[in-house]
Amino acid sequence: MDPASPPEQLSVVNEQALNSWGRSESAAVSLRRFLCYGSESATYSTKECALGVENALGLMQLIEGTRGVEVVDEIRRFNLEGRAVRPNPSLFALAVCSQHADCRTRQASIRALKDLCRTPAQLFTFVQYKKELRQGSGMWGRALRRAVADWYNSQDGMSLARTVTKCKHRAGWSHQDLLRLSHMKPTDDAVAVVCKYITKGWKGVQEAYADRENSEEVQKVFVYLEAVEKAKRCTDEQELIHLIEEQRLEKEQILSSHLRSTEVWKALLKEMPIAVLLKHLGKLTANKVLAAGSADVAAVCERIQDESALKKAKTHPFNILVASENYKRGHGKRSKLRWDPDRDIVQALDCAFSRSISTVEATGKRFLVAVDVSSSLSSVTHGSSISSVAAAAAMCLVIAQTEPDAQIVVFSKGSVCPCAISSDMTFMQIAAQLIQTPGGSTDCALPITWASENDKTVDVFIIFTNNQTFGRENPADTLKTYRQKTGLFSKLIVCGLIASSLSVADPEDRGMLDICGLDSQAVDVIRNFALDVI
Template structure:
């Protein structure tokens, strides 16, 4: 994207004020933080907080300052470039902009929503934000009715039929609610059929269309909805399997009783998205759907190790790690479900994790990843059910294999040792490097001091710890001294793997970030932060 051709975007993205603290945080930086992970602060937490005007003050400052159109441009950029690790902050921002007094801001927000809002979940979420922002007063004006109408009319018949049968309601809204309140007028016969199904049910569709001459496209939509209805009421296993395979029905469209059948699960496996498959590996093993040595096991192992499949599904290494650790545990986190982990599946998951690292985009920055070993790394990481040593090992592997200029070290009070993490090492081998006898207190300034004393040039410091720092030096102050000595605006990311809150980063410094816990989205936050996305 050429910045010169987007002057409005450039003014928001590059607006920054220099001060005695190197760089201060502006409203534009806070906006980018908010759009990326839902908070204007210098802390990313795995626990997602409810969104409201009270935690989006910089957003309001920019809008009230007449820069609403620029804010909308930022929302578009973040979503189209895949920089928003959470979708709801962008939808909330568009909801705020869509009801501002400035006509250009409102129009820009609604145009962007039409472009970015793809799923029913996003549509329901946007409408709910509109309701909350209106505080109970009338919200269904012409503009919102047009937005909702355009969303439904913007789909083709089959896509809309799939969407409304897989996601029927969310955030207190249903498709029937939206059609009624928007006074929806279908743009064509295919959309009209789906709308009839939403408002009148299958009985209404049969009465209106069963004897009616239907075009080829209309017949496809009719047949799909008919299959969904038959599946709801079917007690014949073979009929159900036929419907799943013929119309590619998903588990969301089946009844709970249907999912007690092994053969039904086997039919679902053929088209099951990778993310859903990873989530249900334990259940599939416990229920004997996946039997050791069976062709089904071989097919699943092949899919989850296929780099093309992983890239197409945008499968994060951390998501595979979570699935792998949960599967190896042999029991559900909250349920009584138990299983004996299949050896082939375990090996496939380990292989899939290593292969998925290749899907991570390099930043080209110089990294120093420092793992604090002053306390045991056996705790569970906040935001997941993975041990902190596994998380630390995964981060080390991802950075070491994707960034050409990266160094890994372990440290405790007064002691720091380099670690060699090569591309042929397994997660268990890397974790073994990190499991050392703990001792001393935590000093998160030590890796920065070591880099300074050894004249290491570092763009991004990543410190992984189970504790708040207890060292004599403040890491934020140590970083500022390092910047002055090296003439490099280095960044600092401190990951408190079990922390509910963290207060190491200077909130007025756009080059510092605290992370509480760790999850797959934290990987994207680190990537964006390193690339100056916010």
């Protein structure tokens, strides 16, 4: 096999269909990258860019090549498999397909709507993209009207009531707009109650359902919507807390004025998703919701250390690290909010980080992770607001503990040093090693040269650096030489932790990827790239 060629088998099921005609392989890879992070280029940036047809040339090439139906299938499959790190690119791609001249492509895209638009925000965003892509004629044809109506009718009454009261509008659209434009007719009595609430408000629901005998499901929806309305008007704190606990109301359904209450926050804590909880730990501590030594602190600590809950919520160790580092800082990034970090919460976050590593699935690839120590790692990582040494140490630890074949090295001017990182080391121990290593000038080709000279078999090189300075050789050229020597299609990821732009990867080589900054989405991009998904 030519070492400069990609692997014969890729993880995406639709590879054969997408690559079945000339020059489509590069278009198929471009499509997946666009679906994954919103760009067809070999660069992922933590700063999200606006989407447009000019950014999706691979998508357009595949559609114009009479493969529109296969493209829609790929969009759907890519999302159902959880490969997309950002939801909007897939919604944009689906909107493009739904506007195409080919009837089968349009029909396939409309059928896929319910699978991609799982939340009202996603549905609103899709409709807005269709509006922006519209050329000449109106966009509300029979197919779109039916698809939007089916989106509402496919849910049970209680699920629909919860979702429409949590997200009422987005991207310039509201539920009232969509019901009116889709000519939606409820096929279920409980759904009809919610539709009445959307179009006529709570007063209209009362007039239609308060004084008549209702089915059990209709009555449940009626009581729930009544609780949502009472929560808006409620002036008694205890009554509001009772409504939150009885109907499991969430933060989005509570007025901002009510969120000034410590007791209301305590009630919301009981059902708060882990991701939301991690985000608000500082605020909850500052507002004395989480008082030192309290039962609430104990309950929160127990929840964030629950390994099964972390796995269910798909909480990556990097997310916990960011939450932990931000909490330990004792103040918000931009706001004036300040707090004294609670010792028990800090310990729980450290424990949660360690436990969450076990939830990460190994890729089975052979890794060489190289950390550039030629300059200070104290800078703030773009996209995460944590130090670059913390970001690099976390990635080293996660890879070392989850991948059976991984080596960690540090490098600076003219030298590469294996880093004594074992699977039982702590995050702080690894960070200390990276800080203590002497510096020098940057040469990102060094780790690849070192692997070649020492006969290291590597599937994926990952380089973390604060610079992109080259030494005598360009890393892309060095990688190609390594491939020729080993016969492997080895891949290279260069992560510029504080970079707003990078130009290391060869844009014509699908085995190279630049990453600007590092956030939780970048972690998923790295995994997708290692597994040949993008």
